[in-house]
Amino acid sequence: xxxxxxxxxxxxxxxxxxxxxxxxxxxxxxxxxxxxxxxxxxxxxxxxxxxxxxxxxxxxxxxxxxxxxxxxxxxxxxxxxxxxxxxxxxxxxxxxxxxxxxxxxxxxxxxxxxxxxxxxxxxxxxxxxxxxxxxxxxxxxxxxxxxxxxxxxxxxxxxxxxxxxxxxxxxxxxxxxxxxxxxxxxxxxxxxxxxxxxxxxxxxxxxx
Amino acid sequence: xxxxxxxxxxxxxxxxxxxxxxxxxxxxxxxxxxxxxxxxxxxxxxxxxxxxxxxxxxxxxxxxxxxxxxxxxxxxxxxxxxxxxxxxxxxxxxxxxxxxxxxxxxxx
Numbered sequence: 001x002x003x004x005x006x007x008x009x010x011x012x013x014x015x016x017x018x019x020x021x022x023x024x025x026x027x028x029x030x031x032x033x034x035x036x037x038x039x040x041x042x043x044x045x046x047x048x049x050x051x052x053x054x055x056x057x058x059x060x061x062x063x064x065x066x067x068x069x070x071x072x073x074x075x076x077x078x079x080x081x082x083x084x085x086x087x088x089x090x091x092x093x094x095x096x097x098x099x100x101x102x103x104x105x106x107x108x109x110x111x112x113x114x115x116x117x118x119x120x121x122x123x124x125x126x127x128x129x130x131x132x133x134x135x136x137x138x139x140x141x142x143x144x145x146x147x148x149x150x151x152x153x154x155x156x157x158x159x160x161x162x163x164x165x166x167x168x169x170x171x172x173x174x175x176x177x178x179x180x181x182x183x184x185x186x187x188x189x190x191x192x193x194x195x196x197x198x199x200x201x202x203x204x205x206x207x208x
Numbered sequence: 209x210x211x212x213x214x215x216x217x218x219x220x221x222x223x224x225x226x227x228x229x230x231x232x233x234x235x236x237x238x239x240x241x242x243x244x245x246x247x248x249x250x251x252x253x254x255x256x257x258x259x260x261x262x263x264x265x266x267x268x269x270x271x272x273x274x275x276x277x278x279x280x281x282x283x284x285x286x287x288x289x290x291x292x293x294x295x296x297x298x299x300x301x302x303x304x305x306x307x308x309x310x311x312x313x314x315x316x
Contacts, residue, residue: 112223115267122300149302160269162227177225177232 026060218264236275
């Protein structure tokens with residue numbers, strides 16, 4: 001069970017218990033004062049209005065509703081935060097996959113341009129993960145940081161690790177500061193992007 | 209007493225290039241041979257620690273970092289490098305682990 005599902009269950013449980021407590025307090029007040037004050041309107045046709053029991057019922061309902069509203073507001077705030085964070089991750093995923101696709105499809109992309117892109121997106125995902133952890137949507141002990149780090153590193157290697165001299169490579173060629181990717185290398189890059197998207201999907205699922 | 213020496217790669221270039229000199233300016237080989245190795249030798253002789261700051265650069269290609277750190281480890285051994293250098297990378301914290309991996313895997 002994810003931490004957010006667990007939190008939701010706890011929250012709903014607290015709501016229910018609070019409501020019961022509110023009603024119970026009202027009922028106990030009614031029982032306590034029941035014999036203290038009764039108002040008779042007429043000796044013949046009499047009915048007894050027990051004002052305090054009415055007051056206690058009103059108080060218990062008010063208490064239950066008031067506390068529920070407070071708890072619902074807190075839940076709503078948490079919901080809005082999680083939705084916002086999810087939208088940030090989705091935006092990242094969309095931007096990143098678009099730019100990587102554009103990059104490897106260009107014949108002769110400048111190496112420093114790719115290096116700048118990768119640094120920017122690496123920093124961006126790290127900030128998002130930090131935010132998710134600070135807001136308690138992801139456990140600090142989660143392995144997601146190292147998972148994302150490995151995938152970013154792999155993509156950076158696929159895109160910018162030009163061969164050591166003497167090595168026979170069928171991946172990247174560097175010529176006059178520009179990179180050219182073989183079809184095989186492009187397939188590996190696509191696979192790397194898909195793997196990163198999968199990790200982001202898992203993060204979004206955990207936040208939700 | 210100051211037991212550290214600091215090199216900032218941003219002072220060399222904010223847009224480092226590729227692996228070898230012949231591939232273009234500000235290569236990993238250029239940085240390693242002209243700046244890092246002389247400083248590392250001094251560090252070994254004086255038993256100081258050499259701190260390399262990766263911040264301030266717009267972005268690194270893998271081949272640049274691998275040639276700098278992996279190349280240094282191929283000359284001086286990974287154990288020696290890890291004992292005498294520290295890496296600072298506050299902008300992109302993933303880089304520090306990457307560099308350590310390049311050092312450890314230098315001879316593989």
